[in-house]
Amino acid sequence: MSAKATLPSLMQYIAVREPGAADVLHMAEGNLPVPADDEVLIRVSAAGVNRPDVLQRLGHYPPPPDASPLLGLEVAGEVVATGKQVSRWQRGDLVCALVNGGGYAEYAVAPATQCLQVPAGLSLVEAAALPETAFTVWHNLWQRAALRPGETLLVHGGSSGIGTLAIQLAAAMGVTVYATAGSEEKCRVCESLGATKAINYREEDFVAVIKQLTDGRGVDVILDMVGGDYVQRNFAAAARDARLVSIAFLEGSRVNIDLMPLMIKRLTLTGSTLRGQSPLIKVQIARELEQQVWPLITQGKVKPLISAEYPFAEAAEAHRLMESGNLIGKVVLVPNH
Numbered sequence: 001m002s003a004k005a006t007l008p009s010l011m012q013y014i015a016v017r018e019p020g021a022a023d024v025l026h027m028a029e030g031n032l033p034v035p036a037d038d039e040v041l042i043r044v045s046a047a048g049v050n051r052p053d054v055l056q057r058l059g060h061y062p063p064p065p066d067a068s069p070l071l072g073l074e075v076a077g078e079v080v081a082t083g084k085q086v087s088r089w090q091r092g093d094l095v096c097a098l099v100n101g102g103g104y105a106e107y108a109v110a111p112a113t114q115c116l117q118v119p120a121g122l123s124l125v126e127a128a129a130l131p132e133t134a135f136t137v138w139h140n141l142w143q144r145a146a147l148r149p150g151e152t153l154l155v156h157g158g159s160s161g162i163g164t165l166a167i168q169l170a171a172a173m174g175v176t177v178y179a180t181a182g183s184e185e186k187c188r189v190c191e192s193l194g195a196t197k198a199i200n201y202r203e204e205d206f207v208a209v210i211k212q213l214t215d216g217r218g219v220d221v222i223l224d225m226v227g228g229d230y231v232q233r234n235f236a237a238a239a240r241d242a243r244l245v246s247i248a249f250l251e252g253s254r255v256n257i258d259l260m261p262l263m264i265k266r267l268t269l270t271g272s273t274l275r276g277q278s279p280l281i282k283v284q285i286a287r288e289l290e291q292q293v294w295p296l297i298t299q300g301k302v303k304p305l306i307s308a309e310y311p312f313a314e315a316a317e318a319h320r321l322m323e324s325g326n327l328i329g330k331v332v333l334v335p336n337h
Contacts, residue, residue: 007032007041007080012335013070013105014315019059022319027312033068033102033109040089040097040112041081046128046309047103048074049318049331050161051248052275057319063101064275072103072333073275075110076118076128086112094118096127098135098282100275104315106335113283116290119297122304129161129304129330134293135285136247136274137166141223142292143285144270145243149174151220154210154237156230158198159186161304161330162247166223167193168302169293178213180206182325189305189328210237218242228252235261246271305329311336 015028035041053071055061063069076096079089089095089112096118097110118127141147153170157163158179170177171194179190179198187198197213199206210219218239224230228251234244235257244267262269277285296302307327310318312335322331 007107011106012312013102014072014312014333016057016071019057022057022316022323024057025315025319032107033105035081035083035086035109037083037085038112039083039109040079040086040095040115042075042077042095042097042108042110042115043080044075044103044106044108044335045077045124046075047072047105047108047333047335048129048132048161049322049333050074050132051322052132052273053104054319054322067100067275068102068109070102070104072101072105072108073099074128074131074133075099075103075108076124076130077108079115080107083112088112089115094124094127096124096131098131098274098286104312104333111279111282113279114286116286116294119294121298121300125309125332125334126304126306128332129306130165130297132274133161133165133304133330134289135282136162137169137223138289138293139274139277139281139285140245140247140272141166141170141221142288144272145221145223145245145268147173147175147221147243150176152176152178152214152239154206154219154222154234155179155190155195156223157181157225157250158190158195159328160225162223162225163190164193164305164329165302167195169296171195172296172301178210178219186328193305207233207236214239221245223247225249226251228255231255232257235265235267238265238267240265241267243268243270247273307331309334 017024079093095115098114179195190198225248227249307329
């Protein structure tokens with residue numbers, strides 16, 4: 001490992017006292033992680049907050065055996081040390097990275113292949129909101145669902161971090177986007193980001209609205225993070241040969257469904273989690289993001305939305321906001337270096 005002599009031996013991080021509500025989060029102190037040969041050490045300027053972090057805090061989403069037990073799946077900051085096999089990144093480079101845990105800390109290690117340059121025009125706080133979200137959106141909509149220009153897409157949870165990025169990216173790539181959200185304010189934001197129509201699911205039946213908007217045809221791709229009864233309703237809102245992608249189950253993963261529409265419409269129902277993907281898959285996603293998505297960000301066509309920014313010491317408040325759903329875009333944590 002190549003490292004600066006000025007690196008401290010200890011760092012602050014956010015620990016989980018025991019599985020439970022947000023107040024189990026607290027500040028702790030420990031040793032800096034040491035990057036492996038193919039990793040870099042990042043001095044964290046900001047860390048994104050994601051629903052998998054909340055699930056891990058609750059004890060429902062344990063990290064893989066080889067991952068850091070600390071919370072945090074995405075960071076942005078300065079490379080301060082590199083493993084001996086790392087050639088692309090040098091000390092002083094500003095990167096955002098998908099990390100295998102450990103993001104809620106002053107320093108975090110990341111596989112060098114899961115690091116991307118901070119896009120021109122973005123702050124480090126904005127860049128920290130990108131990796132987990134961009135990797136998830138790209139893998140599910142473009143790699144798994146094979147979304148193409150000229151098709152139609154329905155994004156559930158359109159005002160979330162995932163939703164706001166998916167809307168912008170799909171619209172920028174020539175896709176007609178529809179979205180669902182839980183308030184008029186959230187619907188207007190979705191439309192300002194490129195959705196042709198945002199549907200307030202508290203007041204309207206999204207299936208009926210989608211049928212009307214598409215002259216009864218339905219949509220080609222649905223990105224669903226709700227689950228529950230949305231699974232069956234998605235079948236009704238889907239066009240023939242549509243692809244339905246599940247990435248979360250906020251309303252539950254156990255459902256009774258009639259699969260007949262799946263067969264009659266020749267639907268594809270798929271889903272994935274990001275953390276369990278192989279390093280090779282993550283490398284491929286990173287390459288495609290760099291080629292296809294990062295230029296759109298530098299051109300100002302796509303930008304992460306930051307709903308709130310909290311210091312590390314207020315991580316519990318950040319988690320409470322995430323769980324409340326009263327946000328538009330991403331929540332980011334900032335350490336006090």
